[in-house]
Amino acid sequence: MQKLKHSGLMLLISALFFTASFISIPVTDKLADDYFSESIKAATIAYATTRGVNAVVSVVKESHLELAPAGVGISIAAGQVLDPIDDMTERLSSVLVAAIASLGIQKIGFEISEAVSFKAIAALLLMTVPLLWFNGSTATAVFKPLIKLSLLLLLLRFMLPTSALISHTLYSGWLEPGIVHAMEKLSIVSDSYNELSSMAPEQDQGFFSSMAAGTADKIEKTRQAFSTMVENVETIISSLLNLITAYLAIFVVQVLLLPLFMFWALVCLFKSRALDEFTTKLSDRVTTLRD
Numbered sequence: 001m002q003k004l005k006h007s008g009l010m011l012l013i014s015a016l017f018f019t020a021s022f023i024s025i026p027v028t029d030k031l032a033d034d035y036f037s038e039s040i041k042a043a044t045i046a047y048a049t050t051r052g053v054n055a056v057v058s059v060v061k062e063s064h065l066e067l068a069p070a071g072v073g074i075s076i077a078a079g080q081v082l083d084p085i086d087d088m089t090e091r092l093s094s095v096l097v098a099a100i101a102s103l104g105i106q107k108i109g110f111e112i113s114e115a116v117s118f119k120a121i122a123a124l125l126l127m128t129v130p131l132l133w134f135n136g137s138t139a140t141a142v143f144k145p146l147i148k149l150s151l152l153l154l155l156l157r158f159m160l161p162t163s164a165l166i167s168h169t170l171y172s173g174w175l176e177p178g179i180v181h182a183m184e185k186l187s188i189v190s191d192s193y194n195e196l197s198s199m200a201p202e203q204d205q206g207f208f209s210s211m212a213a214g215t216a217d218k219i220e221k222t223r224q225a226f227s228t229m230v231e232n233v234e235t236i237i238s239s240l241l242n243l244i245t246a247y248l249a250i251f252v253v254q255v256l257l258l259p260l261f262m263f264w265a266l267v268c269l270f271k272s273r274a275l276d277e278f279t280t281k282l283s284d285r286v287t288t289l290r291d
Helices: 002-020 028-061 078-131 137-190 207-212 216-231 233-271 273-290
Strands: 064-067 074-077
Touching: 002 078, 028 078, 028 137, 028 216, 028 233, 078 137, 078 216, 078 233, 137 216, 137 233, 137 273, 216 233
Parallel strands: none
Antiparallel strands: 064 074
8 A cells, every 4th residue: 555655656746747847947947048048149249240340340451541631641551450450350259159159059958958857857756666566676776876866857957047047147247238338339340331341342343443433432431440440449459358258258157167066066966975865765765665
């Protein structure tokens, strides 16, 4: 009778976990999902802005612009002035690609955990039911790791949203203001991208020949874009550097620190005396029940 009672209880718990796999954890799951979605969107916008700045720089660098301050003509090689910005945009693009990829992988991992963890726990608990009816050391030896693995999966299911919430707190409280400010500064240059994107490259259509062809307005826009970047070169480089620092911090925390901490915590928990004592007592209870 006791075996039947405990088997029914285990089946009920297994069914509850299976049912719970179709239900999101209130608050935490939504916050975690929103964080991943918003972070990927923000990083993608930052990448698009960075590529816009890089495109403007590339167009302007193809020309030697003739400026005439105070009535004196001065030929300035755009490449020499804009090389630092070009280099920074390339570096930032690489960092943003890595950050977007890591966020995407974590989002997929979170969604898989959300869909699979409780189902896996339900299956493990279901596997313990026959062990309640069999005697012998083998059944006891199998029962203990199944229960321990179920508990670890349960903790892992809550640790992933917790990790996302920690990242969200770090992002919104520390990094987001700087990222937004840097993006506003870079918009000075990136806004010129749509206007300059239709310009033919200098190697296909020379600067002065394009003027003769009636594209003086485009040349003037290029001159203005170059002047804007020269006037704001320190601000642009500073903003690019701030974005690199921010997204490197996101990458390091989410890809290195938090996963390593979670792995360390799970290993410590798996080896902990408290968990071992709990599973041992439960296993002894099962052995007594079979006897």
